[in-house]
Amino acid sequence: MKVIRVFPRKTSATPDDSSVRIRTMPTLFDEADEVHISTTFTWDLQWTEKAVKQWRGVGRVKVGGPAFYEEGGEFTPGMYLKEGYVVTSRGCPNRCWFCSVPKREGYKVRELKIRDGWIVMDDNLLACSNEHIENVFNMLKRQKVRPIFTGGLEAKLLSRKMAEKLKELKPQRLYFAYDTPDDLEFLREAGKYLRESGFSEKSHCLRCYVLIGYKGDSELKAFKRMQETFEAGFMPMAMLYRDDSGKYDNHWRKFQRQWANPIITYCNCNKYFRDKKNSRLELYC
Template sequence: MVWPKKMVHWTENNTAYLSVPFTWNLPEAYSRCVWYQQLGFQVRAGGPAVELMPNYLSGLADVGGHVDALRRHNPNATFTSRGCIRNCPFCAVPKIEGALVELRDWEPKPIVCDNNLLACSLRHFDTVVDTLKHLADVDFNQGLDARLLKQHHIDRLRELHLHCVRFAWDNIHLESTVMNAIDRLLAAGLPQSKIRVYVLVGFDDTPDDALYRCQTLKDRGI
């Protein structure tokens, strides 16, 4: 299933729920809150955009609390951990989710949305792999941290029916780390077609810098 790159909303009894992933969805969310209020619903709103800008919907919706909205965005998605050990200045995860926490109870689904799975303990990582072994098209959708990739991770990843493995090349200084991670996966037998890399463009870089990273990956067939 393709992710809807927009707000999702639904009703349960007399409550309307909005889950807003991106800040550019907030104007639409505002209008939807007004519409639901006019219909007589109580309105609750959440999601990353609301966490970052809670005052935007002030007076229109109750903000905060936990509602499991992930399945509304993609029924094949799950989290096995929350948060991250990094504090990247371009990333909202530290503000929204805080420190890394391994979840004890999570639903086995092929799309794993953890923000830094490799920062989890090896025991947790092994549990994730063992739980997902029977599923097809396993995808660690938010990417794996190339700086933390161990041989143990590679060996276990080979046991999965992978859709792909994703890394991120956020700045030029990570070149050797990202290239090394790619080389190690290829050496372990992962097809080149199953390796993908996110490239961050427009944050503390130059057009030449961004082009170099994109072209380097293209030249490698990634």
């Protein structure tokens, strides 16, 4: 059965084979039994509605994706994520106010059949059972490419033993998160465990998303969180908050660009945080 997959926008994880279409309407040459429109962001739903009407003439249309807040199914490698990406579990037990995962998955973690891949995109891998985590790590050890954890590593759940197991994988990058004030102490402890396990700050393997731009936030507060993240042992990476409409302040977009590009962020860390003799906040202001 021939399936055409349509995506409202391209990301680094979007498949790039010949059956993929990016934000396009059908042409006379498009033929398929089914058309799957996969929508990740809620601000693309309006475009998705228009696309459904247009693609009906090509084949049976199915619509899905995180934007619809529907529970995800089993993971099929290469279908909606590029080859190499893998999802081994869905869901998270936390109730973070800004997160859409509980809206579509509830507050329980579902462990999926483990497929091969090296870029792990679980919602909260460390919330899974020890047996599942061990099986995921064994799968990653079989891969020819060093693994990347794009998220799903909750600092609160990281133990010293788990840090050692992560080190054994020789990962390219690990991404944690600093979303709310109570994350900081756990992030500091996680950084300590990871360094004691052999991770080096100079390798830039340890990274951390820092949520910015939400109501009540300020540039100075956000900068302070960047500093705290760096001092905990992680390279800070700004993650701009956007509501269901996708709106954001252009001022925050400018700030994010200064703290989301790895090269620029590395330079900023050297500029503001390396010299312990100076007050980094004063330098920034």
